[in-house]
Amino acid sequence: MTAHRFHPSILREYDIRGVFGETLSADDARAVGRSFGSVVRSRGGARVAVGCDGRISTPVLEHALVEGLTASGVDVVRIGLGPSPMLYFAATPGSGGLAPEVQGGVQVTGSHNPANHNGFKMVLEGAAFFGSDIVDLGRIAEEGAWTSGNGRVEDADVSAAYVDCLIGVLDGIGLDVLQGLAIGWDAGNGAAGPLIKALTARLPGRHVLLHTSVDGHFPNHHPDPTVEANLTDLRHAVAAGSLDFGLAFDGDGDRIGAVDGRGRVLWADQLLAIYAEEVLRERPKSTIIADVKASSTLFARIAELGGTPLMWKTGHSPIKSKMKETLAPLAGEMSGHMFFADRYFGYDDALYAAVRLIAATVRLGKSVTQMRDAMPEMVTTPELRFAVPRERKATAVAEVLQNLRTDGAEVNDTDGVRVDTADGWWLLRSSNTEDVLVVRAESADQGGLDRLMAEVDTRLAAVGIRRPA
Structure with missing residues (x-):
């Protein structure tokens, strides 16, 4: 295995996630191990904890991940089946888990996704591993810029301590x-x-x-x-x-x-x-x-x-x-x-x-x-998600934001656009993990919510997007 190219859809903002047998395979898991292990070694680390969930595809992916990690020269401590937070516990300094003897961790998990999905969540040196870190894993794999070695594998039970x-x-x-x-x-x-x-x-x-x-x-x-x-x-x-x-x-x-x-x-x-x-x-x-x-x-x-x-x-x-x-x-x-x-x-x-x-x-x-x-009763939409082409989702939000600013609207652009009005507020943002736009709105009554959603649809129509009914 000299280099590897991941399916472009699986390197997400916060984790690596795909459909097993379609966009995610054992070869991907092995490449994740090689790449993450190489990053760990480049930062002076030598040991990684690995945990896993109970999905049908998890044993195959966990095995390949461990192969990749050890091939990069990293020792692996397998903590077995458990929730992702137990893996975080194992890899967090001061928790009573395995750190600082382990410098990072990988959980094989499909999280809340359908049964045929799976993926990997990672932590390194007690911090979240996301964004540019995950992009860098893709680059390392594609270049085959991996460290090599013969890491060892051992088992540990942290469940009682957790x-x-x-x-x-x-x-x-x-x-x-x-x-x-x-x-x-x-x-x-x-x-x-x-x-x-x-x-x-x-x-x-x-x-x-x-x-x-x-x-x-x-x-x-x-x-x-x-x-x-x-x-x-x-x-x-x-x-x-x-x-x-x-x-x-x-x-x-x-x-x-x-x-x-x-x-x-x-x-x-x-x-x-x-x-x-x-x-x-x-x-x-x-x-x-x-x-x-x-x-x-x-x-x-x-x-x-x-x-x-x-x-x-x-x-x-x-x-x-x-x-x-x-x-x-x-x-x-x-x-x-x-x-x-x-x-x-x-x-x-x-x-x-x-x-x-x-x-x-x-x-x-x-x-x-x-x-x-004791909590106030508000009228809200659920999280409304609808598909848009990948190349369009971010630009659409930017165009809506520009139009709102031109019109003098009160806008918070922390993550997409959140607009406050006399009726309440509405939000439009681009998902970081899927090719969808997300809308949410809240008002004190149904009439106010209807007006907010009408404004959302008008703003979307102005940039050439129609939200499904």
């Missing part, structure tokens, strides 16, 4: 106060299932577990808890068991979803508002970050609680980087990724977020349902 770390969130609360709680957990047949079983076995209270067996076919529902239809089983369990609230997880355990005791969805910005209240009690005036798709009511709530709200770009890697820059203790995005640097390590971990929600109900002295009751 669960210990999660349980540590509850230090100072006293586990006995959890005795009266009843919580539903839907693992969605994803990689977090065994860890959820281990975690809940150590928590007082009543825990109803759904779909914790790992099954790469995802036989019960699609593994994305940010899609309301995928929460049906959890809602039924909450209602049938008179549970206080329910928690749901994606295929690799870094996205969280939730419903309250009445079965109402708590969207990610609503969860973030709960987390912010707890964090700001102990860390007043802190910066709290949310992505551009979050509700205006969240940013207002953060300010009301005495925090400093910061709107930032969508994507787990940009959010992590901005947290480090601003020393923010908390961040989140509408995709269900929650990031805690408060008593944690700054990466997105849905299991940690789940335990923090349990802790928040105790520390704030309010049930999840009571906290949901």
Whole structure:
């Protein structure tokens, strides 16, 4: 293997992702290993942790990845099946995992995507590996500019240490106060299932577990808890068991979803508002970050609680980087990724977020349902995504932005265009991972939302784009 060219669609902004057997193969995995291993060695590293999810194609890809890493001269520590956050835990200095003995990590995972998708998430030296880093992997592979060697392979089990770390969130609360709680957990047949079983076995209270067996076919529902239809089983369990609230997880355990005791969805910005209240009690005036798709009511709530709200770009890697820059203790995005640097390590971990929600109900002295009751009712669209040609998606947003500025509109261009009007706000942005444009809007009532969407369609039509009905 002297050089390798990846399918142009799989080198994404935040990870490497494709359809196994179509755009992603074992040869790609081997080349990822060779290229990432070469980068690790160029930075003075020598060992990498490798974890994996439970998809059908994962064993083939994990094997080839390890072959590529060792062929680059890097030693590999296999941590086996588990959620992506467990891999981050293993590779993060000071976590109690494997660092600094390992300098980086790779998770083989298709995340929340369909069963025939798969890919790789990477960290290096305790930081996200994304953007230009991933572009550089493509260049290294295409040039065959790989280091060579004979790395060794060993196995390690970090699951017990990881669960210990999660349980540590509850230090100072006293586990006995959890005795009266009843919580539903839907693992969605994803990689977090065994860890959820281990975690809940150590928590007082009543825990109803759904779909914790790992099954790469995802036989019960699609593994994305940010899609309301995928929460049906959890809602039924909450209602049938008179549970206080329910928690749901994606295929690799870094996205969280939730419903309250009445079965109402708590969207990610609503969860973030709960987390912010707890964090700001102990860390007043802190910066709290949310992505551009979050509700205006969240940013207002953060300010009301005495925090400093910061709107930032969508994507787990940009959010992590901005947290480090601003020393923010908390961040989140509408995709269900929650990031805690408060008593944690700054990466997105849905299991940690789940335990923090349990802790928040105790520390704030309010049930999840009571906290949901107190939130303002807004009328919002779901995330509306529609395909556009790759060469057109970014230029279309730029053209809409220029027209808005010409018209004197109030525009935030942090990530695409977010426009505030008397009716509320609307957002148009280009996806970093797919050839689609994304629209979202929010208003206090349906009439206002209809007017916002009419403006969106008018602005798109002005640049020659029609949004599907």
